[in-house]
Amino acid sequence: xxxxxxxxxxxxxxxxxxxxxxxxxxxxxxxxxxxxxxxxxxxxxxxxxxxxxxxxxxxxxxxxxxxxxxxxxxxxxxxxxxxxxxxxxxxxxxxxxxxxxxxxxxxxxxxxxxxxxxxxxxxxxxxxxxxxxxxxxxxxxxxxxxxxxxxxxxxxxxxxxxxxxxxxxxxxxxxxxxxxxxxxxxxxxxxxxxxxxxxxxxxxxxxxxxxxxxxxxxxxxxxxxxxxxxxxxxxxxxxxxxxxxxxxxxxxxxxxxxxxxxxxxxxxxxxxxxxxxxxxxxxxxxxxxxxxxxxxxxxxxxxxxxxxxxxxxxxxxxxxxxxxxxxxxxxxxxxxxx
Numbered sequence: 157x158x159x160x161x162x163x164x165x166x167x168x169x170x171x172x173x174x175x176x177x178x179x180x181x182x183x184x185x186x187x188x189x190x191x192x193x194x195x196x197x198x199x200x201x202x203x204x205x206x207x208x209x210x211x212x213x214x215x216x217x218x219x220x221x222x223x224x225x226x227x228x229x230x231x232x233x234x235x236x237x238x239x240x241x242x243x244x245x246x247x248x249x250x251x252x253x254x255x256x257x258x259x260x261x262x263x264x265x266x267x268x269x270x271x272x273x274x275x276x277x278x279x280x281x282x283x284x285x286x287x288x289x290x291x292x293x294x295x296x297x298x299x300x301x302x303x304x305x306x307x308x309x310x311x312x313x314x315x316x317x318x319x320x321x322x323x324x325x326x327x328x329x330x331x332x333x334x335x336x337x338x339x340x341x342x343x344x345x346x347x348x349x350x351x352x353x354x355x356x357x358x359x360x361x362x363x364x365x366x367x368x369x370x371x372x373x374x375x376x377x378x379x380x381x382x383x384x385x386x387x388x389x390x391x392x393x394x395x396x397x398x399x400x401x402x403x404x405x406x407x408x409x410x411x412x413x414x415x416x417x418x419x420x421x422x423x424x425x426x427x428x429x430x431x432x433x434x435x436x437x438x439x440x441x442x443x444x445x446x447x448x449x450x451x452x453x454x455x456x457x458x459x460x461x462x463x464x465x466x467x468x469x470x471x472x473x474x475x476x477x478x479x480x481x482x483x484x485x486x487x488x489x490x491x492x493x494x
Contacts, residue, residue: 207274215465246276263345287351390459
């Protein structure tokens, strides 16, 4: 196992931050990961697992070891009357996996098309879009336990999924490296079209009887119309979570802001669109030298080239403070800061 030193992470994070990691090791299976962790300076120092680097903001050089997850492979591992179990390596690209499922007519993740990042991040973040979350299709995962070197299997209930949350973000943060994820996909599609602008886009596409391929393309069209391509403009997609607030508080805000975008969560909780809050507060499209808030999507903070991680971080702080001042709502970052 080769461990490199003083490696630039610019190509490994979608913000394009040109920071360095003291050590860097790529692995393609649990054995190679174990070899890297047996090296004394890796074992004792700080460690961070990177997949697609689409949900991180580096504000400093990383004074530890980056473990680059390159576990690959996609295979069908089980089948029932209405479903198939499909296992994918954590280093596989998420969107390419979605396209692979569509090619095989496996349904359930078409609404999650074009989400950046790799397979390993999907259960960790409980990624979601257009009315679908990973918890809806998740079956199990295999993860390397860093303290013991054992590979543990986690099933649905073990992951304690929440809104952009799982045990791997809090309870077991830094303790596990996800190796593979198995999804339960549908043979007979049950299309989810009621969230966002999917129906309108399908109409624009002149599709009257949509299949999963058409839904995927509609989602791709919508995302491309709103979100910047990380290959062209540095970003990590949605920077903030949509806040969930008490219904009573929401009803008071609704009197003052009747157009406030929201979604019911339960009888006493309401999810408010963070992008609407940021737009209403006047941040959308604001640019500060080489960084700012994207002109078409207020949830996305961008590096136009040459910005430092601290620039993006400080901008997020200003936005969070302003949103609390104007609406009394605490925003929370979806992106992990290092």
